[in-house]
Amino acid sequence: MKNGMNFFKKGKWLFLILIALLLLPNFLKDEPYVLHVCIIVFVYVSLAQAWNLIGGYAGQISFVNHTFFAIGAYTSTMLLIYLNLTPWIGLFVGMAIAGCVAYVLGFQILHLKGHYFAVATIAFAEIVKLLFLNWRGVGAAYGLSLPLKMPSFYYLMWSSKLPYYYIFLLVAIISTILIYTIDKSKAGMYFRSIKQDEDGAKHKGIDTRYYKLLAFVISAWICALVGTLYAQYILYICPRSCMDIMISTKCILIVLFGGLGTVAGPVLGAVILIPLAEYTRIKLGGGGQGWDYIIYGLIILVIVLYQPQGVYSILRRCKKNVQKMLRS
């Protein structure tokens, strides 16, 4: 029984999952669609972790994360088109610009409480979207097609999906480790205190404005990073696809579904919801009946109504029960 107990220790589980994820593409050589779904899952794991930081930990409901995502995508693409600059540099420029925008925006609106902050972020996101829809310099509503380069590491372009799989996997792991580190740190404690009682946190001498800005900027960085890589993968960006508020909304759904303010929540949420959305779309979509959205929505509704702490809390309870069984 002792071995059984050890098996449940976190580290080994994670190691096994990692090995499985590294080997997985070998079995999917003839299944590019499945590989694509995996990549989208990784994209949303990273984006949901970013939202988790500002929304789940610091408690600021942001609907502007997709704008940072788009800033990352547009910056590196513009640099690639006009200056023929490698996306590896564009990536950092995009992160820097997104960080600055987040700082200035956050400085102006982070003192707003609750819904007012959410509304302000929606307003800003829509303004940027309208701007990009009409700005000829960045392709306006037509969007931008990335110039096809020779497949290479330098241009972050490959003809197969495989390298993208590993890159997005890496980014998902990095963002999860980052959130894990913050979760265990003092800053994580401060973020949570701000979420629970902001004035109370101020009364403990915490510079709440600074920490909210910090969460917002880090969140923007992750989004911009994913945005650049996403543009390199899809090879076409336009305001309607990558400035769609549904991206932020999906992140929020994923985090709520998985478990708000937990490290595992966004991972679980993305791993369950994204394939589920794809599955319901394939099996039930088509014919314009919209069954897929109804089923998808119902599942989310059930979880939010009956398990507001998300799927992660169910798993934790199951684990406790299994451990109890093994012990007896």
Added chain:
Amino acid sequence: MSKKCLEVESLTKRFGGLTALDEISLHINEAEIIGLIGPNGSGKTTLFNCVTGFLKPDNGRIFLREVNITGREPHKIIQEGVSRTFQITRVFPELTVMENILISIRHKEESRIRSIYKKSNRDEIKKASELLEFIGIAELSDQPGGELSYGQQKLLQLASSLMQDPSVVLLDEPTAGVNPTLINKIMDRIREANEEFGTTFLIIEHNMDVIMGISHRMYVLATGKIIAEGNPEKVRSDPEVFEAYLGGD
């Protein structure tokens, strides 16, 4: 003559036409326990809010150990060494009891950017455990703050306010809504902190027996003015105080 710890100089605060604080002047010496009493709505909590920077006074100055802290941002004033607790308890419900205390360290000396990966260090944890020991809820240290009873939350607030080695602690009704046994315990802890660590307290309290028993000196507020000052005996026998409470006119 002992040194002044906190000094308030002709502080005025108006809310529209209402003058909540009218030219208040008071001072607290090092290692003193000061009682602040007065009928409801006399401006006691407003005074606390002005001292901690949550309200901007219209006039007057506030000195903490001879440093002018008037108009500074609240978190900066707290970081200078002013701790405060609330009338209705304000613990973080989802942080553990331990975290509720660890969060009150002196943030002034801390690197904010490094806090992203740093955890509370051993000294801080040791000190927090000692404080939990001191108020007698050490066995609850891993429980969420929200699961404590009201009285335990009051104790937790007190411990939390002592974490940063404060220059002065402002306690807003530390015994309101607490059973008599626990009231004695809380008062013993305050007295002990004062005697052992030399902590300075300014306490708002409606329970006259309690506050008269513990204060070295008292101030009485009524409709935004200080109407009496002095040791408990003197305040008790002051006719003006009597009138303020029972409504003269």
